[in-house]
Amino acid sequence: MDESVEAVFLFKSRQVLKVSPALKPWRGLSACRGARGMIEWRPGHAARRGLRACAQLRHAPNNPLKEPRR
Numbered sequence: 001m002d003e004s005v006e007a008v009f010l011f012k013s014r015q016v017l018k019v020s021p022a023l024k025p026w027r028g029l030s031a032c033r034g035a036r037g038m039i040e041w042r043p044g045h046a047a048r049r050g051l052r053a054c055a056q057l058r059h060a061p062n063n064p065l066k067e068p069r070r
Contacts, residue, residue: 006043009035014057019046 007020009032020030022043032038046052 012036
């Protein structure tokens with residue numbers, strides 16, 4: 001991994017808790033208390049999508065990652 005990444009931390013409800021842009025490879029460190037998930041993207045991807053703290057993520061209709069049935 002030679003490129004920087006962007007980390008998006010999420011609550012269990014898929015609400016964005018924090019966006020950490022441009023974490024350096026092997027040196028970047030970011031944590032977020034209360035986060036239940038994290039997505040790694042190329043730097044700037046969250047900004048292009050308009051994601052920031054308190055934004056709500058939703059699944060695309062054809063997304064293979066679905067919630068388990070209860």
